Amino acid sequence: MKLNLNNSAVPTRENRLGSITGYVGDLNDLVDQSRNGTLKNRERCFSQSSGCLSGCAIGMVAAIRDVAVIYHAPSGCTLYTTILGDQLATRINTSYDTHLVGTDMNESDTVFGALDSVRDIVYKVKKQYNPKAIFIASSCVTGVIGEDIDSVVEELDEEFDIPVIAIHCEGFKSRIWASGFDIGDHAVLQHLVKPPVEKRNVINFKNFFESERPQITELFAKLGVTPQFLYANSTVEELSHLSESLATVCICGTLGTYLGNGLEELYGVPYVRTINPMGMAGFDAWFREIGRIIGKEPEVEALLQEERDKYLPEIERLKPELEGLTAVIGMGPGYTYEVARVLQELGIKVVWAAAWHYDYKYDNNEVPPALDYLQNTSPNNIELSVADQQNFEIMNILKQYNPDLYFSRHPGSTVWAIKHGISAVYVADEYMIFGYKGTLNFIRNILDTVRNRSFETNLAKRTKTPYTDWWYDQENHIMMV
Amino acid sequence: MANSLDQQRYKCAMGAMQTVQAIEGAIPILHSGPGCAQKIGGGSGSSGKFSPNIFPCTSVSEKEVVFGGAEKLATTIDNALKIIDAELFVVLTGCTSELIGDDVEEVVKRFKGAEKPVVYVNTPGFKGNNFEGHGWVLQAIFDQYLPPAGVVPKQKGLVNIFSGIPQQDPFWYGNLRELEKLIASLGFEPNTIFGYGRGLESLNKIPAAEFNIVVSPWAGVDATKFLGTKYDTPVLHYPVLPIGAFETTKFLQAVGEFTGLDPEFVTSVTDEYEREFYYFIERYSDLFLEMRILSKRFTVIADAQYALAFTKFLVNDMGMFPNTQFITDRTPVQFQPLIAEEFKKLNYDIEADVQFLTDGYDIHQIIRGEEFGGFPLIIGSSWDKKFAAELSANFVNLANPLIERLVVNSSLVGYSGGLQLIEHIYSAGLARLVL
Numbered sequence: 016m017k018l019n020l021n022n023s024a025v026p027t028r029e030n031r032l033g034s035i036t037g038y039v040g041d042l043n044d045l046v047d048q049s050r051n052g053t054l055k056n057r058e059r060c061f062s063q064s065s066g067c068l069s070g071c072a073i074g075m076v077a078a079i080r081d082v083a084v085i086y087h088a089p090s091g092c093t094l095y096t097t098i099l100g101d102q103l104a105t106r107i108n109t110s111y112d113t114h115l116v117g118t119d120m121n122e123s124d125t126v127f128g129a130l131d132s133v134r135d136i137v138y139k140v141k142k143q144y145n146p147k148a149i150f151i152a153s154s155c156v157t158g159v160i161g162e163d164i165d166s167v168v169e170e171l172d173e174e175f176d177i178p179v180i181a182i183h184c185e186g187f188k189s190r191i192w193a194s195g196f197d198i199g200d201h202a203v204l205q206h207l208v209k210p211p212v213e214k215r216n217v218i219n220f221k222n223f224f225e226s227e228r229p230q231i232t233e234l235f236a237k238l239g240v241t242p243q244f245l246y247a248n249s250t251v252e253e254l255s256h257l258s259e260s261l262a263t264v265c266i267c268g269t270l271g272t273y274l275g276n277g278l279e280e281l282y283g284v285p286y287v288r289t290i291n292p293m294g295m296a297g298f299d300a301w302f303r304e305i306g307r308i309i310g311k312e313p314e315v316e317a318l319l320q321e322e323r324d325k326y327l328p329e330i331e332r333l334k335p336e337l338e339g340l341t342a343v344i345g346m347g348p349g350y351t352y353e354v355a356r357v358l359q360e361l362g363i364k365v366v367w368a369a370a371w372h373y374d375y376k377y378d379n380n381e382v383p384p385a386l387d388y389l390q391n392t393s394p395n396n397i398e399l400s401v402a403d404q405q406n407f408e409i410m411n412i413l414k415q416y417n418p419d420l421y422f423s424r425h426p427g428s429t430v431w432a433i434k435h436g437i438s439a440v441y442v443a444d445e446y447m448i449f450g451y452k453g454t455l456n457f458i459r460n461i462l463d464t465v466r467n468r469s470f471e472t473n474l475a476k477r478t479k480t481p482y483t484d485w486w487y488d489q490e491n492h493i494m495m496v
Numbered sequence: 497m498a499n500s501l502d503q504q505r506y507k508c509a510m511g512a513m514q515t516v517q518a519i520e521g522a523i524p525i526l527h528s529g530p531g532c533a534q535k536i537g538g539g540s541g542s543s544g545k546f547s548p549n550i551f552p553c554t555s556v557s558e559k560e561v562v563f564g565g566a567e568k569l570a571t572t573i574d575n576a577l578k579i580i581d582a583e584l585f586v587v588l589t590g591c592t593s594e595l596i597g598d599d600v601e602e603v604v605k606r607f608k609g610a611e612k613p614v615v616y617v618n619t620p621g622f623k624g625n626n627f628e629g630h631g632w633v634l635q636a637i638f639d640q641y642l643p644p645a646g647v648v649p650k651q652k653g654l655v656n657i658f659s660g661i662p663q664q665d666p667f668w669y670g671n672l673r674e675l676e677k678l679i680a681s682l683g684f685e686p687n688t689i690f691g692y693g694r695g696l697e698s699l700n701k702i703p704a705a706e707f708n709i710v711v712s713p714w715a716g717v718d719a720t721k722f723l724g725t726k727y728d729t730p731v732l733h734y735p736v737l738p739i740g741a742f743e744t745t746k747f748l749q750a751v752g753e754f755t756g757l758d759p760e761f762v763t764s765v766t767d768e769y770e771r772e773f774y775y776f777i778e779r780y781s782d783l784f785l786e787m788r789i790l791s792k793r794f795t796v797i798a799d800a801q802y803a804l805a806f807t808k809f810l811v812n813d814m815g816m817f818p819n820t821q822f823i824t825d826r827t828p829v830q831f832q833p834l835i836a837e838e839f840k841k842l843n844y845d846i847e848a849d850v851q852f853l854t855d856g857y858d859i860h861q862i863i864r865g866e867e868f869g870g871f872p873l874i875i876g877s878s879w880d881k882k883f884a885a886e887l888s889a890n891f892v893n894l895a896n897p898l899i900e901r902l903v904v905n906s907s908l909v910g911y912s913g914g915l916q917l918i919e920h921i922y923s924a925g926l927a928r929l930v931l
Contacts, residue, residue, distance in 0.1 A: 061575035064553035067531025089591055089621030090501060091508030091536045098878050098899045117501035119854070120622050125595060136500045143857055155529055156622060159561060159595045186529040187557050187592055406549045407579055427538070427549050479581070481550045486579045494575060 018204070018277050023165055023181040025201040025273075027189035029056075032272075032374040036190045038401035039492040042368075045399055046390045049375040049382045057495040065371075065404040067186035069154065071195025076150050076182060076202060077115050078247040079254070080104065083146035084115045086184075087133050087164060088154030093117030103224060103247050111248070114144050125160055130167050137171055137179070147251040148178045150202065158185030178251075180206045190403070191372045193269045193347065199246070200274040203254055204281065211259040211282055218305065219263040219278065221245045221271040227446035227453075237318050238311045245274070258282035262308045264301070266291065266445045268383055269349030269374065276378035288379065290388050291349075294357030295330075298322070298450040326451035333458045337361050340465065341418040343437075345369040345402065345409045345428065350442065352385035354422055357448050359393060361458060366416045369402040369409060371425075400492065406431055407482060411491040413437055419465060436475040438464050503856025503879035505799070505824040505896055508621030509629030510590050511536040511664065516633055517546060518662035520695030521583035525576055525614075527569045527600060528590025530555035536626070539663055540902055552576040556592045566598045570606060577610055583696050584641065586633065587616035594620035615640035627715040627799070627825050630661045634719035638702070638726065645727050648703035655684045655755075656705040656723065658716050659737065659909075660801060662690055666898045670907030671737070675711060678744065678910050681765050682751060703727050707755055711737055711747075713800035713838075714831035730754070735838055737805035740813035740914030741773045742843075773911045783922060784814065789929040790890055790922075791870030792817045795863055797880055798895035799825035800835050802908075803850070806875050806894075809914055811842045816873070818848035819866050822859045824895075827852055856880075863887070873921060890924045 028034035037057035038045065048054040069092060077084050078100060086093040095115050104111035118124075118133055137149060149171070153164050165181050172179040180202045184195070218235060220242040228244060235242050240261060243253060257263075263278050264287045265271025275286035285308045292301040299319055306315030340363045344351050348370035355365045377383055389397070402408045404425060413421060413435050421432035421439045429439035440461060442448065448457045480487075510532055513524040517537070523546050526533055530553055537548035552575075554560070554568045569587070576585060589600055600616050607614040617636035619629045657675050660668040669691050676686035687705055689698045702723065708731045710720035717733050724731035732754040738747035745766040752762035777784075794816055796803045800823045810816040818839075827835060832852055839848040853859050860883045863874075874880055874889045878899040884891035893901060894908070894917075907913050 060571045061579065062530070062553055062555045062572070064526055064533035064537070064548050064551045065530045065555065066534045067529050070531060070535065089508045090504060090506060090625055091510055091532060091591075091621040093501060093504060094507045094535050096878060096897055096899055098897075101882070114502065117504055119499035119501040119504075121499070122622050125591075125622050132499075139500060140502075155556075156591045156595065159592060186531050187561050190530070190555070190557055192531065404549070427543055427547050430543050430547075431549065479545065481546050481581060482579055483581045494579075 018280055020205045023168070023205070024183045025194070025197045028191045028194045028197065028372070028374060029189060032376055032378065034191050034372055034374045035401055036372045036403040037495045038373060038399070039495065041399055042386070042390055042393060042397045045373070046382060046386055049386070054375050059403070059405070059494050060496055061494040062403070063405055063407060066192040068189055068192045068195035068198065069152070069184035069186050071192050072182055072184050072198040073115070073152055075196065075199035075246050077113055079113065079148070080109070080248060080250050081112045081146060082148045082150065082251060083113065083140045083144055084150045084152060085118065085133060085137055085140060086115060086152045086154065087118045087120065087129070087157050087162065088152070089120045089156060090117055092154050100247070107228065107248055109248065112144065114140060114146065116140055120156055125156060128160065128162050130162060130164070133164070134167055134171070137167075141175065146177065148180060148207065149175070150180050150182050152182045152184045154184055155186045158187065178206045193372065196270050197273040200277060204274065204277045207251055207254040208257045208278070209255045213259060214261065215256065215259045216240045217243050217256070217260040219243050219245060219257050219260045219284070221263065221265040221274055223247070223266070223270070223445050226444050227449055230452070234318060238306070238309065238314050240309060258284060260284055262287055262305060264305065267347070267349035268377060268385065269347055272374070272377045288377070288381070288384055290356065290385050291353045292450055293353045293448040294360050294454055295451060296360060297353060297356065322451040326455045330451065330455050330458065333455075333462065334361055336462060337363055337458065340364070340420060340461070341366050341416070342420045342422055343367045343369070343413055343416060343418045344422045346422070346424045346442070347371050348373050348383070350424055352383065352389050354442060354448070355397065356385065356389055356392070357454065357457070358422070363420070365397050366418055367398050367400070367412050369400045369412065371402060371404045373401045407486060408491045408494075410435060410480065410482060411487060411489065414487050415491070420461065433471045434475055434478050434480055436471065438468055438471050440464055500855045504854070505877055505879070506625040506627060506664065506826060507536045509619040509624040509626060509632065510588050510621055511626030512619055512629030512633040513537050513551065513588055514542065514663040515630045515661065516586045516588070517542070517544065518668075518690040519584070519699060520545065520692070522586060522696070523580055523582040523584070524551050525573055525585050525587045526551055526553040526590060527565065527587060527593040527598065528553060528556060529592055532590050541904070542663060546582070550580070552580065554593070556590070561592060561596055564596060564598055565593050566600075566603050569593070569598065569600065569603050573603070573607055573614060577607070577612060583612060585612060585614045586637065587614065588619045588633070589616070591620045591622055594618065613641055625826050626664055627661060628828070630664070631716045631719040634658070634716060635722050637699070638719065638723055641699070642703055642726070645703070648700075650706060651685070651701070651704040652706055653684050654687055654701065654705040655679055656687050656702055656708045657711070658688075658709070658720050659711040661715055664896055665801065666894070666896055666903040667906065667908045670905045671909040671913070673905070674907040674910045674913060678748060679709070679751065682748060682757060682762065684755070705729060707732065709734060709751065713804055713835050714827055715801070715825070735804065735834060736808055737801050737909055739805050739809040739908055739910070739917060741770045741911055742812040743805075743808050744910050744914070745770060769911045773914065776915055780918070787922065787925045788931055789871050790925045791868050791872055793819050793868040793870070794873035794875065795819045795821065797822045797824060797859055797874070797876035799823065800827050802875075802895055804835060804838055805908075806917070807839060807848050808842065809917060811846055811848075813914060818842070818846065819868065819872070820849045820851055820862060823850060823852045824854055824859070826854055890921070890928065892920045892924050894920060
């Protein structure tokens, strides 16, 4: 990729990575089409509410400690709380003093613009909270009316002794909300990361909510390195040093591609691009690559052996009990193919894998490694779709395939499978299947789920599904043109 | 003039998709960006027969911004009618579709003869917040879905009741059920449209009602008055959500007067309620009087409904004293004097100062400058938790956003609601000091 740090806006994933939101086919076809560049997006003539890029962008920068985000938008867009930030900070015994302030745009603002008010609000927020950086975000409305937030940002950045940064969150720009991850990363790369002064024994770790922070800190300590978790609980000061780290790793390829590739391109910080540390093969491959990059291969082998000794016997004992289970997966593309691999490792048959979007190459121009790996190892050619979180397509698939389990990781998704009488496992936490320990817990969770279906059957008995019989009789992709 | 919205406690007008969703069988169709519903349609309890994941949405993209989105809306409605098993479809417009000037009315008219009714409401986020949007959605449904006057015969004793905003008011469900019980105890048949077992059947009964009651300082008032005009039925706008004995008795008396009931009958009803209420107060009054961690002073940071309701209860029933009260719902200017006036009608000529503010920082600054004569009581939203700790206050989270606790169907209204509120307040005190 060629990073353009002179522009505050980031090209969308559709333009940069050829990402798509509509596809139906199978694993071999998807990978082949990705390789030869023939993959085409299929639009929909009916869609359901999903998500927009602003949530990902704002959520990321607002996770940084002690900053302010001024969101120039009507009051629906700006509906966030900082409670989560507080809770995450409390967990590691630190404080979080980040503030998110909306501009509550009204009708006259859409006619006359409101940059003066934005400026006033920035002054007020700076005085009140003394933030370490200020982000000013745009929205659909400011985009349509042509509000020039960059001009205010430039002016205030000059005036203040802290960085003032534009983040362009016009939701209509991209169908792919993960474009928001890139927007946040771009802002960090452009304004907060400084050129390296000295190398540090740190590995940048991009994740979401760092639930396994203690475990990872302990594992990394065995390699003599410290993880720098991003962005929850990070500080502006810490971010300025990202260029000095030994490597960048990420818990989700969709989440990390921009930052990882950007740090590599700009400062030569290697980006670990293996399959993800989910399941056993992923954990091994990921840690081995880290070991290779930082020159700690023997330590990594010792670490892996220790984990295997601890957890593998129990994993092997329980694995046969999963035999014969079937599954449908509906997740973001950073997880669908990784979870599919893990399920196969455990002997569960994946009958359909849906990803919400698909980046047919990452920012290094390669097919995502998880897909590549899956094509080489999958015992069967998996049916796939790119489903843009379209619930009606997923429910149609569930009804048709009637799997034992539905695996999902987006809020509000599990209940719909249950209403169709199918047990659901919510793989929400990004570390749920992390390594051998996570794999063992995952197996236990799956077994508990399929062995007590009371909640599911009780609810399914008493509820009606939201779709017409007509819809369940159709092919799941007929609304794609 | 943009408004500094720090610690926001409402959302935009299209948040009224939750008003639609609270009517069983109805579903919103969003002519908006793909992410709007995820942000403003969620929260605990927002999954039901439908949820934001199910709401049809035109997912306005760059293409529609440039070329218009009317046709995309038409195909979305057309397919929604085929795919979604709903009884009423309510099209809501978002900011983008309004700014690009799509003629939604024209598109919706094309579905006039459709198998299921389709209505529409303009709810762009820049036009108002969800307190206003709630009223717009109701009025649009009353206007476009309900038949004209004279079609449905009147039913004696049937009373339409409207109160808190679904989901925005965390206690909307329980409160509405409790208001039904109170009205029923005066011998009426209550008719409400939100929640379990109501839905379109109740909606269809609206024109038959003899009376309309809206218990709300301002939200939904215009929509209820619209009903009164459309069906030529009287409307009682009662601005105070009644909590506890004093206010609930007053409320029932007002309803009695409005409907022409015999005052003695009303008194016989309220007397019984009050005796039961005071059975409990008597048993726990030593606790209330002797809780050393709680001073007599309180502040509420909430929408107009709860700021007013809690103030009335705490002063008139519990004998506490109001510091400045804060109303955070962006109450329209024309309603502000009426509401401020209500804060002056308290026992012993007590008057409470009230401020209409939406910036949480400014609110906290004012409170920091006030005297509480000990440990204050602060009733507010999740935003106020950290702040209350700073003041060593007793904090009760009852206002939206209410993120760290769950409310399913409990109620804060009426005689029983007063006792519920007491449980919340004194539990907060006990959690800090059991002396």
